[in-house]
Amino acid sequence: ENVLTQSPGTLSLSPGEGATLSCRASQSVGSTYLAWYQQKPGQAPRLLIYSTSNRATGIPDRFSGGGSGTDFTLTISRLEPEDFAVYYCQHYDNSRTFGQGTKVEIK
């Protein structure tokens, strides 16, 4: 099983600051098969990024994804109040696993 480890567990930032979230895989992941989701309390997750760097429909361009092999990142260029949430990475190759999540909280 390809284990995804996200870091940090919690990121404390202020609105307007930038955020960089990390997702490290125990085995190499094809760039086609890496996604990021956002989840707010009481809501279902929402797809943000797929195929490492492609924004899903309606996702603002302050969200960007990158990386390759075993190391991937989600970058939020300037945090808006609605961006404070939990973020999960997922690989969706032959098996599909999620990282444990990074919480972005207001400092």
Place this chain on the structure above:
Amino acid sequence: EVQLLESGGDLVQPGGSLRLSCAASGFTFNNYAMSWVRQTPGQGLEWVSAISGSGATTYYADSVRGRFTISRDNSKNTLFLQMNSLRAEDTAQYYCTRDRGSINKNPHDFWGQGTLVTVSS
């Protein structure tokens, strides 16, 4: 507008069975693979099962293989998850998701609001 509405969640005893349903609307149902993803209270996400758009191919997580069966009725735009031999560790919010394509290996681009399954005596 894509809508996914789950139902069927309930309190069930260990060893019991439950069938979840997901009514889909707002898109051509048989053009998309569908999945079930679960989330334990306060915990992270776990993909459970997926089915191709035609229904011909199914996929399961190791944790549920042999106990859960995914199926779909494309004439009724409905996805199902039959859960047998339920265990306490199956307790979770179960989400129906649309996959971004007709076959496996696609992310989940739309999610329902979920239905709660509680396995307890």
